[in-house]
Amino acid sequence: MNPLLRKFPLMRSCKEVTALVVAQEDRALPATERVALRVHMAMCKACPVFERQMLTMRNAMKQWRSYASGD
Amino acid sequence: MSATDFEQQLVAQRGYLMRFARLQLRNDAWAEDAVSETLLAALAKPQAFEGRSQLKTWLVGILKHKIIDTLRQRQREVLLDSGSEDDSFDPLEHMAFKADGHFAQRPSDWGNPEQDLNSRQFMAVLDACNEKLPPMQARLFLMREWLELSSDEICKELGLTATNLYVQLHRARLRLRECLELNWFASR
Numbered sequence: 001m002n003p004l005l006r007k008f009p010l011m012r013s014c015k016e017v018t019a020l021v022v023a024q025e026d027r028a029l030p031a032t033e034r035v036a037l038r039v040h041m042a043m044c045k046a047c048p049v050f051e052r053q054m055l056t057m058r059n060a061m062k063q064w065r066s067y068a069s070g071d
Numbered sequence: 072m073s074a075t076d077f078e079q080q081l082v083a084q085r086g087y088l089m090r091f092a093r094l095q096l097r098n099d100a101w102a103e104d105a106v107s108e109t110l111l112a113a114l115a116k117p118q119a120f121e122g123r124s125q126l127k128t129w130l131v132g133i134l135k136h137k138i139i140d141t142l143r144q145r146q147r148e149v150l151l152d153s154g155s156e157d158d159s160f161d162p163l164e165h166m167a168f169k170a171d172g173h174f175a176q177r178p179s180d181w182g183n184p185e186q187d188l189n190s191r192q193f194m195a196v197l198d199a200c201n202e203k204l205p206p207m208q209a210r211l212f213l214m215r216e217w218l219e220l221s222s223d224e225i226c227k228e229l230g231l232t233a234t235n236l237y238v239q240l241h242r243a244r245l246r247l248r249e250c251l252e253l254n255w256f257a258s259r
Contacts, residue, residue, distance in 0.1 A: 013172025019163060019241065026215060026222050026240045027233075046174035053248060056181050056188075060251070061216045063188045064197050068091050068217055070127030 010036045017047045021054050077117050081110050084127055088134050094198075095138055095213045097206040101145065105137040112137075135218055139228065142214070146229045152207045162245035181256045193255060200250035204243055211236060212243035 010032070012020070017040045020033055029037070041048055088109060092102035112133055113120070120129055142149050152158035167175040187193050204212060214225050222240075226233055 013168075014174045015163065015166075015168045015172035018166070022241050022244050023237060025244060026237060046177040049180055050178045053178060053181050053252075054244075056184065057244070057248060057251065059185075060188050060193070060197060064194060064201075065217060065219070067194055068131075070087070070125055070129075070131040 010039050012036045012040050014040075014044060014047055017041070017044070018050055021047070021051050025054065025058065074117075078114065080126055081113055081130070084130050085110065087127065088130060091131070091217070092134060092138060094201060095210065095217060096141060097209055098148075101141050105134060105141050108137045109134040139218060139220075142210070143228050146231075149210055150207060150229060150231060153205060155205070157205045158207065161242060162249055163241075165249070166245075179252065179256060181252075184256075187255075196251065196255045200247050200254065203250060204246055208239050208243040208246070211239045212247070215240065 017037060020029060020037050023029065041051065085106060088106045089102060092105050093099060096102045096105065109130060113130060120126065169175045184193075201209065201213070211225065214220050214228075215222070220228070222233065222236055225231065226236055
């Protein structure tokens with residue numbers, strides 16, 4: 001990323017966004033981080049793919065949970 | 072249903088219960104105890120089962136409570152890591168990022184695998200990936216995903232700080248992602 005862009009408070013790198021996407025599974029993000037996440041997602045081609053992987057994992061764990069709960 | 076029929080049906084579920092007790096507790100002796108206590112509790116009040124359709128579901132419900140008791144009582148040991156490098160390794164550092172923090176390579180598209188997720192083969196891979204997590208990470212991750220406790224509840228039960236919990240869950244989730252990528256999505 002252009003180092004100048006880093007000055008904007010809502011700019012995040014893919015690595016930071018990846019960590020936020022994972023963190024969301026276990027805690028509510030502060031409002032600034034939520035906005036920064038959406039801003040990044042709107043401009044990035046790679047991070048939305050990662051976000052879909054996390055969604056798939058969430059669905060997978062839901063299936064696993066019902067299989068591991070005798071349903 | 073006679074008393075002995077009921078007993079036999081309970082004993083038949085032992086293997087199933089042991090599997091998940093082991094996966095969650097990562098300690099065979101604790102798992103044995105939790106499962107035995109579950110079966111004893113079920114034996115003591117067969118009337119509680121009346122009218123329920125699934126014996127397995129009822130037993131898993133009891134087992135989950137017994138397991139939460141064990142985790143609470145053993146909190147110090149539950150939170151002990153094995154001391155191997157695996158425990159402190161952050162999988163994020165292993166992903167394809169450039170020096171400036173941007174993806175060097177786009178993550179792979181896992182598609183929309185609804186059918187897959189229901190399959191027996193996928194469940195086997197997911198089981199294996201859960202088993203491969205380091206013990207402390209696995210316990211905390213499954214407290215979220217199997218016992219369905221909130222992060223706050225986990226911290227309270229174990230006397231753990233939120234920051235510590237989030238670090239462990241972050242590692243566990245990324246590890247599981249990598250394991251699924253390697254063993255399922257990349258090899259389809």
